[in-house]
Amino acid sequence: MSHRSANSNNEEDSNFGFDDSKGNYRVTMKDHIAFRYEILGFLGKGSFGIAVKAFDHKRKEEVALKIIKNKKKYYYQAGVELKILQFLKENDLEDTMNIIHMKDYVVFRKHLCISFELMSINLYEFLKLNEFEGLSLGLIRRFAIQLLYALKYLKENDVIHCDLKPENILLKDTAKSGIKIIDFGSSCFQGERVYTYI
Numbered sequence: 222m223s224h225r226s227a228n229s230n231n232e233e234d235s236n237f238g239f240d241d242s243k244g245n246y247r248v249t250m251k252d253h254i255a256f257r258y259e260i261l262g263f264l265g266k267g268s269f270g271i272a273v274k275a276f277d278h279k280r281k282e283e284v285a286l287k288i289i290k291n292k293k294k295y296y297y298q299a300g301v302e303l304k305i306l307q308f309l310k311e312n313d314l315e316d317t318m319n320i321i322h323m324k325d326y327v328v329f330r331k332h333l334c335i336s337f338e339l340m341s342i343n344l345y346e347f348l349k350l351n352e353f354e355g356l357s358l359g360l361i362r363r364f365a366i367q368l369l370y371a372l373k374y375l376k377e378n379d380v381i382h383c384d385l386k387p388e389n390i391l392l393k394d395t396a397k398s399g400i401k402i403i404d405f406g407s408s409c410f411q412g413e414r415v416y417t418y419i
């Protein structure tokens with residue numbers, strides 16, 4: 222075996238140096254994804270991969286970009302997520318159902334990258350800012366109404382979120398009470414369940 226072929230196998234394992242050992246894309250500030258999204262900051266990390274704040278040069282706006290891990294077991298579920306996000310957006314053209322709207326997607330260096338509207342902090346971070354002292358009844362009521370509205374919409378469209386928690390509920394704006402449900406990475410259509418724990 223030549224030195225070159227041994228080296229190329231090693232390069233392919235890390236996607237030619239673009240990925241870390243867990244299959245996450247190595248993010249560099251000001252780097253560009255698909256000659257379109259300029260990375261501005263880090264938003265978060267999950268089992269799916271990473272989320273970054275980016276500037277979409279095509280649409281001339283800031284977005285949240287979810288970069289799915291480059292691992293076989295995530296490909297199928299990412300496809301399901303994409304299908305669900307497209308379906309939910311097509312049935313909510315007026316954007317009134319309190320569900321995150323996908324903007325676009327690209328495959329770049331073997332990673333599915335999905336762009337979303339940029340939101341503010343999640344409800345867990347919001348509670349933390351409030352030193353976990355709880356929220357006013359009026360605010361809880363406003364959150365609850367929006368959540369129930371979103372859950373009713375999901376049920377009517379046979380979608381199960383499967384990972385609803387404060388971290389997956391985002392404020393549209395820190396100074397206002399509007400919220401949206403995010404992260405459909407574990408979701409499925411009723412009757413098409415992927416994981417046995419659901």
